Amino acid sequence: MTTIFLGLAGIYVAYCGILFANQRSMMFPRDKIPKPTEISLETFDAEVVQIKTSFGQVESWFFPPKVSGSPKPYPTVIIAHGNAELIDDYTQTYLENFMRFLDFGMAVYLVEYPGYGRSQGEPTKKTVTETFVAAYDALVLRPDVDKERILFFGRSLGGAAVCALASKRPSKAMILFTTFTSVGDMATTYMVPKIFIRDPFDNLAVVKSYPGPILVIHGTEDRVIPYSQGLRLFHGAQNGTMITYACGHNDWQPDWENHWDRVTDFMNAAGVLK
Numbered sequence: 001m002t003t004i005f006l007g008l009a010g011i012y013v014a015y016c017g018i019l020f021a022n023q024r025s026m027m028f029p030r031d032k033i034p035k036p037t038e039i040s041l042e043t044f045d046a047e048v049v050q051i052k053t054s055f056g057q058v059e060s061w062f063f064p065p066k067v068s069g070s071p072k073p074y075p076t077v078i079i080a081h082g083n084a085e086l087i088d089d090y091t092q093t094y095l096e097n098f099m100r101f102l103d104f105g106m107a108v109y110l111v112e113y114p115g116y117g118r119s120q121g122e123p124t125k126k127t128v129t130e131t132f133v134a135a136y137d138a139l140v141l142r143p144d145v146d147k148e149r150i151l152f153f154g155r156s157l158g159g160a161a162v163c164a165l166a167s168k169r170p171s172k173a174m175i176l177f178t179t180f181t182s183v184g185d186m187a188t189t190y191m192v193p194k195i196f197i198r199d200p201f202d203n204l205a206v207v208k209s210y211p212g213p214i215l216v217i218h219g220t221e222d223r224v225i226p227y228s229q230g231l232r233l234f235h236g237a238q239n240g241t242m243i244t245y246a247c248g249h250n251d252w253q254p255d256w257e258n259h260w261d262r263v264t265d266f267m268n269a270a271g272v273l274k
Helices: 002-027 087-091 100-104 125-139 157-166 183-188 203-209 227-236 256-270
Strands: 047-053 056-063 074-080 107-111 145-155 173-177 214-219 240-245
Touching: 047 125, 056 087, 056 125, 074 125, 074 157, 087 107, 100 107, 100 256, 107 125, 125 145, 125 157, 145 157, 157 173, 157 203, 173 256, 203 227, 214 227, 227 240, 240 256
Parallel strands: 074 107, 074 145, 145 173, 173 214, 214 240
Antiparallel strands: 047 056, 056 107
16 A cells, blocks of 8 residues: 555656646647737737837737727727737737727737747746736827726736736726636646646736726636636625626637627726726
């Protein structure tokens, strides 16, 4: 029995060691994403903004509202994408689903992660936080942006990016789309102790201290980030709203018009839109 126990313990330690060594490539699988060769903004009146950081330049895109004659300064949403995506995806694959903010007289600011796409650096909690703080600081200096009506929007890992930003900078409201409570909580689902986590991203702690309105959107059939974690974020918020759909992590097919009506109601109540 002792031999069997030691053997199992050795296997478990090796398992934890493998996950520890590979956790960043699992969290940030940028090497598995085809690198874009060109900037795909031909059909948009968008501006490429290079964010200067301590480790190099990170790309971001600023989109003015689609609505003609939208009054300046614009309410603006900072969008952080999922871990296996690029900002390019939001002008292509996700255009109709996640860029509808432009139709409401809002500007959209897409911020890339370090080391993704055409950006320099290596993705970690520290570098992602530095990138989004630097992007925010440059954004609020723009005369066409209303710094009192900044909305944070994060999808999946992007929720962690905007929560990290929310711990450093203010915003009017925040939307967390299929986001986890913390990397530590995700690690326990793989039976790995939290002490092995290199990039903790404790989103629940940020949510609990966030003073503004938070909208949590999650699917009951999510097998990547459990629905229970979305519920914990909602219940942890001081001023929380939740939208639930019967879907998984990446198979979203709701009634998009109804969905955006509900999101618009949230933004109106939060004071993002006038």
